[in-house]
Amino acid sequence: MARINYWNPEDEKFWKAEGKKHARRNLWISVPSLMLAFIVWQIWSVVAVRLNDVGFHFSEEQLLTLAAIPGLVGATLRFIYTFAVGFFGGKNWTAISTAILAIPAVGIGFAVQNPDTPYSVMLLLAALCGLGGGNFSSSSANISFFFPKKEKGTALGINGGLGNMGVSVVQFVTPLIITSGTFALVGGKQVLASGQTLWLQNAAFIWVIPIVVMTLLAIFKMDNVPGAKQSLADQFVIVKRKHTWIMTVLYVATFGSFIGYSAAFPLLLRSQFPEHLSLAFLGALVAAAARPVGGWMADKLGGAKVTAFVLIIMGIGAAGVIYFLNGKQFNGFLFSFLILFLASGIGSGSTFQMIPNIFIPKEAAPVIGFSAAFAAYGSFFIPKLFGWSINATGTYVTAFYFFIGFYVISFVLNWFFYQRKASVAKTMVKQAS
Numbered sequence: 141m142a143r144i145n146y147w148n149p150e151d152e153k154f155w156k157a158e159g160k161k162h163a164r165r166n167l168w169i170s171v172p173s174l175m176l177a178f179i180v181w182q183i184w185s186v187v188a189v190r191l192n193d194v195g196f197h198f199s200e201e202q203l204l205t206l207a208a209i210p211g212l213v214g215a216t217l218r219f220i221y222t223f224a225v226g227f228f229g230g231k232n233w234t235a236i237s238t239a240i241l242a243i244p245a246v247g248i249g250f251a252v253q254n255p256d257t258p259y260s261v262m263l264l265l266a267a268l269c270g271l272g273g274g275n276f277s278s279s280s281a282n283i284s285f286f287f288p289k290k291e292k293g294t295a296l297g298i299n300g301g302l303g304n305m306g307v308s309v310v311q312f313v314t315p316l317i318i319t320s321g322t323f324a325l326v327g328g329k330q331v332l333a334s335g336q337t338l339w340l341q342n343a344a345f346i347w348v349i350p351i352v353v354m355t356l357l358a359i360f361k362m363d364n365v366p367g368a369k370q371s372l373a374d375q376f377v378i379v380k381r382k383h384t385w386i387m388t389v390l391y392v393a394t395f396g397s398f399i400g401y402s403a404a405f406p407l408l409l410r411s412q413f414p415e416h417l418s419l420a421f422l423g424a425l426v427a428a429a430a431r432p433v434g435g436w437m438a439d440k441l442g443g444a445k446v447t448a449f450v451l452i453i454m455g456i457g458a459a460g461v462i463y464f465l466n467g468k469q470f471n472g473f474l475f476s477f478l479i480l481f482l483a484s485g486i487g488s489g490s491t492f493q494m495i496p497n498i499f500i501p502k503e504a505a506p507v508i509g510f511s512a513a514f515a516a517y518g519s520f521f522i523p524k525l526f527g528w529s530i531n532a533t534g535t536y537v538t539a540f541y542f543f544i545g546f547y548v549i550s551f552v553l554n555w556f557f558y559q560r561k562a563s564v565a566k567t568m569v570k571q572a573s
Contacts, residue, residue: 147366149288163286166230166362167295171302173238173354174279178306179347180241181210181272182424182519185307185403186314187252187343189410189417191262194330194340195255200411202259204527207403209266211519214273218516221274222281222509223375229364230282237275239355241347244268248344253328273516277509279303284496284505285365290439293493296508297435300488301428307402308425310343315418317342375506383498386557387491388511390447393550394487396515397454397543398427400522401480408526408536413470426478427485434489443494444558450487451551454480458540458547465537494558 149159188203198206224233247265251257280296287295318338330338378384406420438446460476495511496504522539529539 144363144366147285149286155288159286162363163295166286167283167299169354169357169362170234170279170283170299172350173234173358174275174299174303175306175309176238176241176347176351176354177272177275177279178303179272179310180244180269181214181275182307182399182403183244183248183269183310183314183343184210184266185406186311186420187248187340189406190318190338190340191252193332194252194338196257197255198259198262200407201527201531204404204407204523206262206266207407208520208523208527209263210269210273211399211403211516211521211523213267213270215270215513215516215518215520217270217274218277218509218513221276221278222506222513224278225281225285225509226375226506230278230285231358231362231364233278234282234362235355235358237271237278238351238358240271242351244271245344245347245351249341252340252344253330273519276300276303276516277512280492280512281505281509282365284508285501289496289501292496293435293439293443293489294432295435296492297432297489300492301431301433301435301485304398304428304431304485304488305425306428307399308421308423308428311402311406311421311424313346314343317346378499378503378507378510381499381503381507383557384507384510386553387495387498387507388514390494390550390554391488391491391511391515392518393451393454393547394447394484394491394515395512396518397522398424398481398484398488398518399516400518400520401477401484402427403519404523404526405477407523411530412465412468412536413473416470416474419474422474423477423481427481427488430482430485431489434486435493436489437486438490438493443490443497444554446490447487447494447554448551448559450483450490451547451554453483454487455544455547455551457483458544462537462540465535465540 144162146154147159149155149163185207188206191198191203221237228236244265247268251261251265280300283295283299284292318340320339320342330340332338402424405423406417409417409420434446457476457480460479461473464472464476492508495507499507525539525542526536529536532538
């Protein structure tokens, strides 16, 4: 493929004649690559649920930790991945970061077949799944370079939303794939006490071939954008920007909630409403599908306005979960939780749309990755907070009061800095100067 020597998506003539074609091709390779990253990152949210069924003997807190550890590692790696696109180039880093996903996928496939596998090995494999969590920062930073400002919200929403769909895919596919010997390429079956037969290794092995395919597509069909490379020193200037930290808080409230709830929801269902565990995939599906809508709405209505609305709905959703969880009413609990997922998905798209409108392009890309890094800690802290809540107070409800408080703080920050007319004007003047 010919190398791109000039890139300026804000040049309308260039964009229509050549830029749009290249941008869309890179976007549609980025999406499934990112989806695989999310699948590997969140695979423990469903594998952990079945470990004790196949002969392991882990406590509830140990299982929640296995679901949480990929979030901790993935969030930390995002700080490195944020600057990788500027350092290595988007095409090069997409290929590398996709290829290494095969390591935890293969490792988990072998480990779950032996109930004597030490918990420490399981923790190591959970940590390696964090490699998938890092990809979102680099993928988002890369795609932000390809599109003009007027389309960034939609493009980032599509990339992030369909990529986030990997959480729902792994939570929907895994229960089906582990019950079929057709896909048992390596290893034997596990027979449960009930007589049911499982092939738990399928949950990991099934993704190895798609990982190889997407790595090859990234190598041969993606592009390194001219002018996107920056030194680490040039990129690190963003940590001095006040608005980097404010936008990070907003993204933690939205995407951090989505990924944290996604990691904990299957285990929460198993604990409170085990007869409905098969519906665990719904939350992540709703949130991921809503993200492109959030980006589009923000392009049309303004990111700050959409984000404000989202934070109000998230507070209402969390209050609903508290009410119905206390009453052990599943229908209300599920509806309230889906409202939380829907709002967090829309908010993930709207907050990302705000960043390119606040920062110049070369700063917007690392800010997107930086804020995504902090937000990813939600997939660690939310399951751990649920674990603390149940151990300390005997109920998951306590954790939701913390979430509501954080949504209130985020709403105030968004209003003060991005909705008040005086603040908006002041922000834009500073960033343009």
